[in-house]
Amino acid sequence: MVFLEMKIPLAKPIFDEEMRDAALNALENERFVLGESVLKFEEEFARYCGVKYAVSTSSGTHALHLSLLALGVKLRDRVVTTPYSFIATANSALHVGGVPVFVDVSMESYNLDPKALKEIRDDGVKAVIPVHLYGFPADMRAILDFADEHGVFVVEDACQAHGAEYFGRKVGSIGDVGCFSFYPSKNMTVCGDGGMVVTNDEEVAERVAKLRDCGRASHYEHDLVGFTSRLNTVNAAIGRVQLRRLDEWNRRRRRNAELYNRLLAGVGDVILPPATTAEIKPVYHLYVIRTRFRDQLKSWLEKNGIQCGVHYPIPIHLQPVYRRMFGYKRGDFPNSEILADTVLSLPMFPELKRDEIEYVCEKIQEFFTHKRLRG
Ligand SMILES: Cc1ncc(COP(=O)(O)O)c(C=O)c1O
Numbered sequence: 001m002v003f004l005e006m007k008i009p010l011a012k013p014i015f016d017e018e019m020r021d022a023a024l025n026a027l028e029n030e031r032f033v034l035g036e037s038v039l040k041f042e043e044e045f046a047r048y049c050g051v052k053y054a055v056s057t058s059s060g061t062h063a064l065h066l067s068l069l070a071l072g073v074k075l076r077d078r079v080v081t082t083p084y085s086f087i088a089t090a091n092s093a094l095h096v097g098g099v100p101v102f103v104d105v106s107m108e109s110y111n112l113d114p115k116a117l118k119e120i121r122d123d124g125v126k127a128v129i130p131v132h133l134y135g136f137p138a139d140m141r142a143i144l145d146f147a148d149e150h151g152v153f154v155v156e157d158a159c160q161a162h163g164a165e166y167f168g169r170k171v172g173s174i175g176d177v178g179c180f181s182f183y184p185s186k187n188m189t190v191c192g193d194g195g196m197v198v199t200n201d202e203e204v205a206e207r208v209a210k211l212r213d214c215g216r217a218s219h220y221e222h223d224l225v226g227f228t229s230r231l232n233t234v235n236a237a238i239g240r241v242q243l244r245r246l247d248e249w250n251r252r253r254r255r256n257a258e259l260y261n262r263l264l265a266g267v268g269d270v271i272l273p274p275a276t277t278a279e280i281k282p283v284y285h286l287y288v289i290r291t292r293f294r295d296q297l298k299s300w301l302e303k304n305g306i307q308c309g310v311h312y313p314i315p316i317h318l319q320p321v322y323r324r325m326f327g328y329k330r331g332d333f334p335n336s337e338i339l340a341d342t343v344l345s346l347p348m349f350p351e352l353k354r355d356e357i358e359y360v361c362e363k364i365q366e367f368f369t370h371k372r373l374r375g
Pocket of ligand 1 (some may be wrong): 057060061062085086088089131157159161180181182183193194195
């Protein structure tokens with residue numbers, strides 16, 4: 001097969017006729033804000049996750065922020081989390097006036113390292129935010145043990161992990177609260193910004209529902225200092241259709257990951273993504289390999305029409321704003337820094353074809369063969 005013209009994107013959001021019809025129907029027949037589709041989407045999302053309540057928000061960032069507020073995390077409270085995530089995870093602690101306390105990640109899972117967690121001796125800790133990075137479940141047993149021992153809340157950042165399972169439970173449903181993002185690149189989207197908070201705690205759900213709606217107790221009565229952080233009806237209508245497809249899309253992502261794993265095993269110095277087990281079912285929001293030659297390989301693949309990404313080139317503690325606020329420096333969280341220097345996200349989406357994966361892997365093989373020949 002001739003692949004010269006192949007162009008493969010990193011991700012490809014899906015928007016089809018059924019979603020368009022659902023969106024139009026919602027626009028024509030429902031209230032634009034907090035319409036019927038929002039309530040139905042929340043019910044269906046709660047059922048999917050196996051929890052009692054789901055409250056939608058305008059983004060994953062707001063899902064995290066409002067969850068911490070609803071749990072009572074406040075000024076100067078400490079929130080333990082990973083420095084290797086999208087910046088919104090740690091920012092949520094700052095948004096409530098708290099302080100993020102970073103714990104480095106494990107090189108096995110790229111998520112919060114249980115051994116490093118054990119070393120935390122901090123009386124002011126109010127919550128821990130594990131992140132299921134790239135759709136790979138964090139070690140929730142260790143995190144729940146930590147939370148029990150310190151008497152703190154667990155807020156799962158499941159923004160990259162819709163449908164991932166940990167010992168038979170959907171991530172997001174294991175801690176006190178779970179937070180999701182529906183940003184367009186995610187495993188399911190609302191074709192715009194959006195988020196969701198899931199919980200079994202009725203009071204927390206009620207508080208988040210008020211906080212996202214201007215603190216309303218009723219239309220003209222406000223008993224909390226809230227925000228305008230609602231999910232639009234039209235987006236919820238699209239989300240409902242996407243949710244019905246999520247399991248099939250995740251199945252295809254796993255199948256794609258298996259093929260990548262097979263074709264990339266033993267190639268150059270490539271390290272494959274964290275291994276799955278019968279109890280841990282990731283959803284490959286991203287398919288991330290590691291190599292010392294990351295930047296060269298990325299340029300080579302892009303020259304060959306293959307779009308790649310780096311999630312993330314700068315760990316949160318080394319972001320300018322965090323260096324400025326907390327004086328962090330290189331060397332503070334070595335594993336996160338190794339990841340930042342070596343990770344490479346390859347194309348991953350449900351409609352990715354077998355021959356496209358084969359082409360990507362062939363080009364990676366070629367890169368390392370040339371490298372060896374050049375010495
Ligand atoms: C791990 C993680 N946390 C939080 C967020 C924030 O979500 P949003 O972009 O919807 O605000 C994202 C999404 O980008 C994310 O990947």
